[in-house]
Amino acid sequence: MKYTDYKYKATKVPIKNITNYFKDLNLNTNNFITADIGAFGGYTSYQMLEEITPKMHYIVDSYEFYDKWTHLKNFGEWKNVGGKLTNNDFNNVYLYTKSIFNKYNNVTIVKSYAEDFLKKFDDESFDFIFSGINVEPKLLCDIMRIVYKKIKRNGYISGYPYKSSSTYHESIKDLLGFKDVKKVSKVKGNIFLLKKEDIDDSY
Numbered sequence: 768m769k770y771t772d773y774k775y776k777a778t779k780v781p782i783k784n785i786t787n788y789f790k791d792l793n794l795n796t797n798n799f800i801t802a803d804i805g806a807f808g809g810y811t812s813y814q815m816l817e818e819i820t821p822k823m824h825y826i827v828d829s830y831e832f833y834d835k836w837t838h839l840k841n842f843g844e845w846k847n848v849g850g851k852l853t854n855n856d857f858n859n860v861y862l863y864t865k866s867i868f869n870k871y872n873n874v875t876i877v878k879s880y881a882e883d884f885l886k887k888f889d890d891e892s893f894d895f896i897f898s899g900i901n902v903e904p905k906l907l908c909d910i911m912r913i914v915y916k917k918i919k920r921n922g923y924i925s926g927y928p929y930k931s932s933s934t935y936h937e938s939i940k941d942l943l944g945f946k947d948v949k950k951v952s953k954v955k956g957n958i959f960l961l962k963k964e965d966i967d968d969s970y
């Protein structure tokens with residue numbers, strides 16, 4: 768299957784900027800536990816899995832209409848995803864996503880709000896979480912704080928879009944308020960990468 772055959776592409780996320788960065792660092796991504804939250808048809812995951820093979824990858828989306836999207840009326844490309852789809856449309860996206868990723872043994876599709884999904888894991892369980900969640904900034908901050916808790920030390924947090932809308936700006940600012948979070952400035956484009964660093968508490 769070629770990318771052009773992919774039916775439910777919501778956005779063109781430059782996820783390769785991140786997988787290339789991981790490759791440059793020689794990270795052992797085969798041992799990674801990763802998640803794509805707000806994944807829609809999982810197109811970003813699809814591209815990521817062309818580049819790296821994590822031990823386990825979760826594709827998570829509520830796959831239902833969410834009333835927190837009412838502010839999205841003017842959200843450009845996202846309005847097609849959040850504003851117009853019925854629950855029946857979302858169910859078709861869910862079924863399509865399951866069929867696409869059926870062949871991957873290391874992928875689990877989860878129909879859930881990301882907050883509920885993440886809370887089932889111990890803190891510091893994930894190496895990399897990418898978010899495409901499109902909710903209002905205050906709620907996004909709350910969700911990204913849960914993401915922060917669930918990321919391992921030396922793990923990474925990413926999201927889209929970074930430059931073309933203000934959605935993620937508040938939550939990035941919020942996360943950078945934690946003393947162990949640093950922005951990876953080498954990763955450019957309409958995507959951001961934050962690293963949760965190891966902190967030496969021994970003195």
Ligand SMILES: C[S@@+](CC[C@H](N)C(=O)[O-])C[C@H]1O[C@@H](n2cnc3c(N)ncnc32)[C@H](O)[C@@H]1O
Nearest residue numbers: 777778805806807811828829880881899900901
């Ligand atoms: C713009 S789309 C994501 C596009 C996707 N990343 C891609 O590359 O094609 C936003 C998605 O976030 C999902 N979403 C919004 N709030 C969510 C939440 N709290 N938990 C899980 N998914 C959520 C929506 O159902 C929608 O499918």
